[in-house]
Amino acid sequence: MKTIAIISPKGGVGKSTIALGLAVAAIKAGKIAAVIDLDPQATVAKWKDRRAQDDPAVVSAQASRLVPTLKVAEQGGAEFVIIDTAGRQDDSALQAARHADLVLIPIRPKMADLETLPAAKDVLGMAGNPTAFVVFNWLKPNAVKQAEEAREIVRQTFGLQCAPMHLSDRTIYADAIATGQTPHELDTDGKAAAELDALFRFCSELVNNGTCEHDKGNERAASAA
Secondary structure (H helix, E strand, O other): OEEEEEOOOOOOOOHHHHHHHHHHHHHHOOOOEEEEEOOOOOHHHHHHHOOOOOOOEEEEOOHHHHHHHHHHHHHOOOOEEEEEOOOOOOHHHHHHHHOOOEEEEEEOOOHHHHOOHHHHHHHHHHOOOOOEEEEEOOEOOOOHHHHHHHHHHHHHHHOOOEOOOOOEOOHHHHHHHHOOOOHHHHOOOOHHHHHHHHHHHHHHHHHHHOOOOOOHHHHHHHHOO
């Protein structure tokens, strides 16, 4: 079983959207996926209540119960577990990072988000420095140059790795979560689904192989308007 934690000291950066998108992308790839919701706001659990499909399994848990919850997921046959955490400084991000094969840190290309990265880096340090990547979210679909410049700022200023793809500002993300779905289900061949699939492939290769052979040109095309 592979575990991916989604953490950020700031709310409103798309943690739940990414967690759900990755889980459904995993299912579409033929994997058994589950989501553990450690956020007291229970965004993922509420999404599950609106959802008609059985998959993915969603479990709400307290951070202190993460380890036994992960064991139950593994015993249930889960191959990918995505952990969604609270958008504030609490124990959920630290616990999730400690037990993750990979940590994703979603941020928007805004100074208020960039300024939270030292706190996220501190969490990673306390968790034993698991493999972690910043993921830019809410960029304009054709903002390839802006995305690359933002990644360079993160690398040079904060010493953090960045995923080589970004998620775009598309209304389908909000439309999908409001109806208990993901972009894959509203528009299977759409650009948002392609973005999530690219991110899932990147994560899957990292947790399974430790490296990712990534064709930047293809992913830029997938993010194009």
